[in-house]
Amino acid sequence: xxxxTASRRVRRTPFTAGVEAAGVKxxxxxxxxxxxxxxxxxxxxxxxxxxxxxxxWDVSCERQVSIKGPDTARLMTMxxxxxxxxxxDDQCYYxxxxxxxxxxxxxxxxxxxDANHYWLSLADGDFxxxxxxVADALGLDVTIDEPEVSPLAVQGPKADxxxxxxxxxxxxxxxFFRYKKLVFEGRPLIVARSGWSKQGGFEIYLDDPQLGMxxxxxxxxxxEDLHVRAGCPNLIERxxxxxxxxxxxxxxxxTPYEAGLTRFVNSSADYLGKAGLAARxxxxxxxxxxxxxxxxxxDRLWHVYAGGARVGQVTxxxxxxxxxxxxxxxxxxxxxxxxxxxxxxxxxxxxxxxVVQDKFWI
Amino acid sequence: xxxxTASRRVRRTPFTAGVEAAGVKxxxxxxxxxxxxxxxxxxxxxxxxxxxxxxxWDVSCERQVSIKGPDTARLMTMxxxxxxxxxxDDQCYYxxxxxxxxxxxxxxxxxxxDANHYWLSLADGDFxxxxxxVADALGLDVTIDEPEVSPLAVQGPKADxxxxxxxxxxxxxxxFFRYKKLVFEGRPLIVARSGWSKQGGFEIYLDDPQLGMxxxxxxxxxxEDLHVRAGCPNLIERxxxxxxxxxxxxxxxxTPYEAGLTRFVNSSADYLGKAGLAARxxxxxxxxxxxxxxxxxxDRLWHVYAGGARVGQVTxxxxxxxxxxxxxxxxxxxxxxxxxxxxxxxxxxxxxxxVVQDKFWI
Numbered sequence: 001x002x003x004x005t006a007s008r009r010v011r012r013t014p015f016t017a018g019v020e021a022a023g024v025k026x027x028x029x030x031x032x033x034x035x036x037x038x039x040x041x042x043x044x045x046x047x048x049x050x051x052x053x054x055x056x057w058d059v060s061c062e063r064q065v066s067i068k069g070p071d072t073a074r075l076m077t078m079x080x081x082x083x084x085x086x087x088x089d090d091q092c093y094y095x096x097x098x099x100x101x102x103x104x105x106x107x108x109x110x111x112x113x114d115a116n117h118y119w120l121s122l123a124d125g126d127f128x129x130x131x132x133x134v135a136d137a138l139g140l141d142v143t144i145d146e147p148e149v150s151p152l153a154v155q156g157p158k159a160d161x162x163x164x165x166x167x168x169x170x171x172x173x174x175x176f177f178r179y180k181k182l183v184f185e186g187r188p189l190i191v192a193r194s195g196w197s198k199q200g201g202f203e204i205y206l207d208d209p210q211l212g213m214x215x216x217x218x219x220x221x222x223x224e225d226l227h228v229r230a231g232c233p234n235l236i237e238r239x240x241x242x243x244x245x246x247x248x249x250x251x252x253x254x255t256p257y258e259a260g261l262t263r264f265v266n267s268s269a270d271y272l273g274k275a276g277l278a279a280r281x282x283x284x285x286x287x288x289x290x291x292x293x294x295x296x297x298x299d300r301l302w303h304v305y306a307g308g309a310r311v312g313q314v315t316x317x318x319x320x321x322x323x324x325x326x327x328x329x330x331x332x333x334x335x336x337x338x339x340x341x342x343x344x345x346x347x348x349x350x351x352x353x354x355v356v357q358d359k360f361w362i
Numbered sequence: 363x364x365x366x367t368a369s370r371r372v373r374r375t376p377f378t379a380g381v382e383a384a385g386v387k388x389x390x391x392x393x394x395x396x397x398x399x400x401x402x403x404x405x406x407x408x409x410x411x412x413x414x415x416x417x418x419w420d421v422s423c424e425r426q427v428s429i430k431g432p433d434t435a436r437l438m439t440m441x442x443x444x445x446x447x448x449x450x451d452d453q454c455y456y457x458x459x460x461x462x463x464x465x466x467x468x469x470x471x472x473x474x475x476d477a478n479h480y481w482l483s484l485a486d487g488d489f490x491x492x493x494x495x496v497a498d499a500l501g502l503d504v505t506i507d508e509p510e511v512s513p514l515a516v517q518g519p520k521a522d523x524x525x526x527x528x529x530x531x532x533x534x535x536x537x538f539f540r541y542k543k544l545v546f547e548g549r550p551l552i553v554a555r556s557g558w559s560k561q562g563g564f565e566i567y568l569d570d571p572q573l574g575m576x577x578x579x580x581x582x583x584x585x586e587d588l589h590v591r592a593g594c595p596n597l598i599e600r601x602x603x604x605x606x607x608x609x610x611x612x613x614x615x616x617t618p619y620e621a622g623l624t625r626f627v628n629s630s631a632d633y634l635g636k637a638g639l640a641a642r643x644x645x646x647x648x649x650x651x652x653x654x655x656x657x658x659x660x661d662r663l664w665h666v667y668a669g670g671a672r673v674g675q676v677t678x679x680x681x682x683x684x685x686x687x688x689x690x691x692x693x694x695x696x697x698x699x700x701x702x703x704x705x706x707x708x709x710x711x712x713x714x715x716x717v718v719q720d721k722f723w724i
Contacts, residue, residue, distance in 0.1 A: 004391075006659070008661070133491065137499040247370070
């Protein structure tokens with residue numbers, strides 16, 4: 001482990017002061033911004049806490065691409081392989097975004113304000129530049145920018161209770177991937193039932209940096225008896241649950257089909273990647289994989305073999321205490337993607353036996 | 363300082379094993395890749411060494427956008443405000459890249475292979491997505507991707523001597539921002555006289571990861587008596603020299619005029635940002651600034667004031683031992699951009715007096 005050097009290019013967030021006071025142990029960089037990776041003495045400590053109590057996560061790095069203006073619907077339809085025609089104004093949609101060849105460019109949560117205004121809550125990568133390139137080339141009447149919006153996630157089984165104490169019981173009525181505008185210190189904030197864990201919870205889209213620490217502090221003051229703690233997306237929990245990380249588990253080399261996102265490809269419109277995607281049936285796909293033995297940190301791609309031939313890769317892995325298994329996310333060729341297929345995974349510490357699973361551990 | 367968590371998304375490079383063996387002390391993340399920030403016991407130690415001897419820098423994070431195919435010239439002309447019409451096939455051009463409104467999107471070094479093939483050696487940011495957005499929207503006949511190319515820089519006053527021992531005396535004849543293809547272990551590599559320091563040197567565009575450690579090791583073996591050391595872009599040296607960092611010193615909010623890059627805006631073609639840029643004369647501009655007193659690390663934007671009013675910002679700063687000054691890069695409003703203007707800089711440790719300079723410290 002090596003220390004990280006901060007700069008304006010590797011941005012602090014409205015919550016960084018709180019994150020540091022809470023004793024953050026490690027960071028990564030995501031969308032040119034600091035993202036905590038660990039608070040407890042190890043990932044396991046954070047993992048158990050997340051599954052039992054409630055955590056507050058600084059996910060400001062889920063930067064928004066704001067698309068606004070008369071040509072918004074036209075542009076969104078060009079960009080998205082997912083049908084947006086029935087999306088409501090209080091709704092969030094997970095959408096794969098692809099290029100002309102069907103290669104994935106990002107997989108944000110789209111937040112719809114109205115037909116002429118969306119936010120795309122990004123995974124790691126400057127998708128803003130792709131949207132801007134399309135709009136500039138065609139002279140579309142849209143404004144595309146990154147607003148001062150910093151999401152704060154509240155995740156874990158006690159998230160409803162904690163959020164109700166700060167935002168009122170209205171939070172309990174928010175449906176999955178829907179949002180309400182709820183007031184904090186006089187300011188209406190978008191509060192969605194969403195987040196990058198399988199433990200349930202909310203994301204608060206803070207659009208006034210001055211309210212960052214007041215919101216942080218209020219949540220901690222209100223949640224003492226709920227054992228609220230500072231947290232962050234947990235490697236073990238998200239691998240168990242099969243939550244994909246763009247840039248890790250799939251890249252522009254992969255289609256949404258390969259990434260297991262076929263159900264989000266249903267637009268009948270003539271989006272930019274339509275023909276390219278149709279020409280690329282999946283020959284490999286994301287799979288849950290259980291790996292034998294001891295495994296080192298998965299800080300690079302691990303090749304997967306069967307009978308000496310390469311049949312895929314593992315890109316995220318961690319030992320799951322609750323399931324007693326080395327859980328992994330990988331991409332496996334059709335020849336070996338059926339559950340029960342025996343494969344070998346080449347880690348930096350040597351080869352390990354592994355078995356393809358029928359589903360993730362939830 | 364906090365530790366950094368590696369993953370496939372925060373990529374290792376072909377030289378990471380060497381960087382780690384050389385005792386790297388800190389990293390940042392740049393184009394989704396590890397970039398070392400310090401090797402010596404502090405930045406000052408690295409700084410003195412760079413100015414006296416020779417260093418080998420892992421700048422793999424200067425990722426290439428490869429643009430190739432029949433419509434390359436058309437696309438490059440749309441993207442670049444700099445006139446490329448007289449660029450030779452062995453030439454490198456520093457080019458600001460802008461959007462429709464004249465806002466900066468990146469400032470790469472363009473490496474010309476031939477009229478139908480360029481690499482853009484990027485600053486931090488996925489400009490690939492902008493180029494791709496334009497090409498996809500217009501259906502241009504180009505292939506845009508990120509090839510497996512990892513630049514290794516050799517910088518410092520003894521760079522010519524070290525490079526000649528590995529690549530032969532031909533390196534001495536390479537002119538500034540020109541390149542030759544020179545052979546290493548049977549493979550011709552692009553070697554350019556360029557790099558992100560004012561101390562002179564080269565960048566080797568390694569396009570075979572397997573040759574990464576052999577090249578690294580050969581340079582160190584050949585340079586022992588030249589006191590070769592592992593290094594990296596040095597904060598102090600680059601601030602002294604006024605080398606701008608995209609994302610730190612200028613962003614999409616700024617035009618090339620504001621960034622002091624007016625001399626690189628000379629294309630007579632109808633590039634995408636032409637009208638937008640023409641409508642935005644510079645009301646502020648990059649300046650060298652000398653700050654009094656002691657300053658903390660500039661890990662965030664510092665506001666600049668004069669007579670109580672905001673007149674700019676400082677975005678990079680460091681104490682220069684050779685010039686005995688707190689050297690800084692900032693952007694200052696027209697009212698105070700003349701040399702000698704007295705201003706105040708608000709650091710996280712309090713307000714400091716400062717003076718606008720007529721030039722950087724070279």
